[in-house]
Amino acid sequence: MAVYHADALVIRSREFGESDRVLTLFSRELGKLQAVAKGVRKPKSRQRAGVQLFTYGDFLIHRGKTLDTVSQCSPRESFSYLWSDLDRSFAATGIAELLDISTIAAQPNPELFALTLTCLFLLEQFDPFLVLGAYALRLMILLGYRPRLGKCAECGVSISGDRLFFSSDAGGTLCGQCREAYAGRWIRAGSIAFMGQLIKADITKIDRLRWNAWMQQEIMETLRLFLEYKFERPLKAWRMGSLTRDDVGRQTKGKEGKEFE
Numbered sequence: 392m393a394v395y396h397a398d399a400l401v402i403r404s405r406e407f408g409e410s411d412r413v414l415t416l417f418s419r420e421l422g423k424l425q426a427v428a429k430g431v432r433k434p435k436s437r438q439r440a441g442v443q444l445f446t447y448g449d450f451l452i453h454r455g456k457t458l459d460t461v462s463q464c465s466p467r468e469s470f471s472y473l474w475s476d477l478d479r480s481f482a483a484t485g486i487a488e489l490l491d492i493s494t495i496a497a498q499p500n501p502e503l504f505a506l507t508l509t510c511l512f513l514l515e516q517f518d519p520f521l522v523l524g525a526y527a528l529r530l531m532i533l534l535g536y537r538p539r540l541g542k543c544a545e546c547g548v549s550i551s552g553d554r555l556f557f558s559s560d561a562g563g564t565l566c567g568q569c570r571e572a573y574a575g576r577w578i579r580a581g582s583i584a585f586m587g588q589l590i591k592a593d594i595t596k597i598d599r600l601r602w603n604a605w606m607q608q609e610i611m612e613t614l615r616l617f618l619e620y621k622f623e624r625p626l627k628a629w630r631m632g633s634l635t636r637d638d639v640g641r642q643t644k645g646k647e648g649k650e651f652e
C-alpha cells in the first residue's frame with residue numbers, strides 16, 4: 392500500500408527542516424501515526440491550513456521508507472474557536488497532549504477517536520475544564536484504567552466520610568486499612584462524587600453539572616497526578632492550565648509563537 396487515506400485529527404505539529412512540519416495524527420481507522428507535510432511553512436503553501444494543530448480532515452498519505460509523507464489534506468473542521476479563548480486553547484492542548492502520551496502508534500481505537508472529536512466540538516460552548524476533566528476520565532476508562540471512586544481500590548469496601556484518600560498508585564480511593572501501604576492525597580467527598588458524575592453523564596449534557604472553584608482545582612490536580620503516574624510523563628499543558636491567568640498569558644506567548652504559528 393503505497394498510498395493510504397487517514398480520517399484524522401492533527402494532535403501535534405512540529406517544525407522539521409527548513410519548511411516542513413512533522414504531524415502526529417490520530418486517525419479513526421489506523422490510530423496514531425506520523426507523517427511529514429512538506430513545504431507547508433512556505434507562505435504560499437496551499438496545505439498550511441490542513442496542518443494546523445486540531446485540524447480534522449481527510450489526509451492522503453504516501454508511505455515512505457522511514458517517514459510517511461502527506462500528499463494532500465482536505466480539512467473538514469479547523470475548530471477555529473479553540474484559538475479565540477485562553478481556557479479553550481488550554482483544554483484543547485490538554486486533550487491533544489493527553490491523547491499523544493497515552494497512546495502508541497498504529498493501535499486503532501475508534502471510540503477514543505470519537506470521544507476526542509466530540510470533546511473538541513463541545514469546547515465551543517461548554518466550560519473548557521469540565522470538558523477536559525470528562526475527557527481524561529473517559530480516556531482512562533477506554534484504555535482500561537477506570538479509577539475506583541467511593542469504593543476501596545484494594546479491597547472493595549464502600550468508603551464514607553467528608554474526605555477520601557485517593558492514590559494514583561492504587562488507582563482510586565482507599566479505605567482506612569488499605570491506605571497504610573500507599574502514597575496519596577485527601578480529597579473532599581464532593582469532588583469524588585463529581586468525578587463519578589463526569590463519567591456517568593451523557594457527555595453532550597455535562598454542561599448541566601455544576602462545580603465550584605475548589606472542586607475544579609482539586610479534581611483537575613488529582614486527575615493530572617493520576618495521569619502522569621499512569622503514563623509516566625509530565626502533562627505540560629495541564630500544569631500550565633493550573634497557573635493564574637496572568638502567568639498563563641505571559642508564558643504562552645513565546646510557546647504559541649514557536650509551536651503553533
Ligand SMILES: [Zn+2]
Pocket residue numbers: 543544545546547548565566567568569570
Ligand atoms: Zn480497603
